[in-house]
Amino acid sequence: MAKREAPGQFEQVVLTAVLTLGDDAYGVSIFKKAQELVGSRSISLGAVYVTLDRMEDKGYLTSWLSDPTPERGGRAKRRYKLQPPGETALQESAATARRIWDAIAGALGPGWLAARN
């Protein structure tokens, strides 16, 4: 089986949002969670949709339409769920981030994060 490409930074953000939202992961909630995760940087709903499509094509996510609700003008939500390959990719990304964190802390000293803030 061909090795999957590692997710990029924004893809990691979206996958993390889906993971943390659990059963409530759909377009708007993922967008809000992703906005929370990226902090002050602004993101767009369109970018979230494109990333979700791409992650689904890679097999990291699965999606389905849920029951329509009157609050959404009778429209259904497309809900997303993280799949095992997505979880693995996210774990690998987190491990890489952890190693980068440790390397920076080693080079700049223990007070580097406080100085950055």
Add this chain to the structure above:
Amino acid sequence: MPHHPSRRLESVLSALLPPACREHVMGDLSECAETRGQYIGVFLAILPTVVLSATRRTLRWGTGVGLMAGLSAVTLVLAALFTRGPVLPAAEWLRWVAPWTVWAAGCTLAAAYGPAGTRLWSGGGVLISFLLALGTAALSGAHLRGAAGALVLATIAHMAITLPKLGADITSAMKASTPPLTMDTVHERARQFQRMIWWRNVRESVVGFALLAVNANTLRTLSFDAPSRWIPPALAFAGLACLLVVLHTKAGSRRVPDGDARTVLRFHQGEIERQRDMLRLVAYWYLLPLAPSVVVGAIVKWDPIGTPVALAFIGIVFFGIERLNRAGARWLDRQLEQARTLD
């Protein structure tokens, strides 16, 4: 407080979205926008990205866009050689590249705007792409009839190759992509269903009236003392007129009644059943009225090679239309089953 746009604005904007993402994107917009301006602003920001994403996905799905690009390239090269001679200068080839580029790009978008969850293309998208490609051929100076014939031939070949593979795919994908019906949403779903029927009839009518006008114009210029010349277009005119009458009466859209959810559910069930029956009978009310003009036309203009080939093509197209409508009827059957579970 979420903003609920007017039905007209919502239907205009939703028509611009690829069907694969229409349902959830419109719902998300309703949920997150608080004013009309914000609703439109967010929509305009989203539109290019979701269109690009849908286009990329259809290419990945292997919907035959590459096959169509290849087939049309071959038929256009053949048309160029037949109409302009065996040796062509580089500048002449460029005249044929322009319509091919427009056609290939248009087919890609038509695939992206195809019905949700299927690998079918948007029929309207293909028609617009065809007209734009012909317009480009006219502007670039390519042989117009040659280009039109080449694109039609490529389309027929493409249909013959891809359609037999799509039956099961359409059935399963439609089942997966249709949101379940509930009593809370039955009013909206009944209106959506009627809108879908209304737009289908508008599209069919535009083509139907254009063909009526062509046949009427042909009849106007013909002398009535040569029946073999005026009978085929007269039969085509009558067949098209019959078809359009049935389309707007027995297969027409109806107004959703005011009333409680139970009343609307009954109406919706009846409407699904009526449209399903009309799809099942498409061979009788849609194809059969056109058959006499085809048969008489073939007899009076008999050519030992050309006529059998043309009849075979028409037969394949009629067969394809019948099979597609059967698949549509099966989809409506499942919608009806779902609606009946709410009783």
